[in-house]
Amino acid sequence: MRVAKLPVAAIPRARTTLETEGIWKAVVDRDTERILGVALLGAEAGETLTTVQTAMLADLPYTALRDMIITHPTMSEGLNLLFAALQD
Structure with a gap:
């Protein structure tokens, strides 16, 4: 298992809206690179969670979200940022 953690304060949009409290965490299977679960605590987490859920239902590796071009x-x-922070 691999774990990624990201403080919400590291997300550019959170800084522009001054809603920087919270943390995001993801767990990824080491062998399959599939997302096993996430915990997103902070502003607009529910909307972002839908993107992760779609990736999980599509059986995509975490790299799909790490490398995806997402609106800024x-x-x-x-x-x-979260999936780029994945650690062993």
Whole structure:
């Protein structure tokens, strides 16, 4: 298992709206690179969660969200940062 953590304050949109409280966390299977689950705590988390849910239902690897071009500045753009922070 691999875990990624990102403070909401690191997301550009959160800084522009001054809603920087919270943390995002994701768990990824080491072998399949599939997203096992996420916990998104912070502003607009529910809307961003739908993007992750779609990736999970489509059985996409986490790299699909890490490398996806996402509109700037949006909270969903934080998914690029979250999955780039994946650690062993």
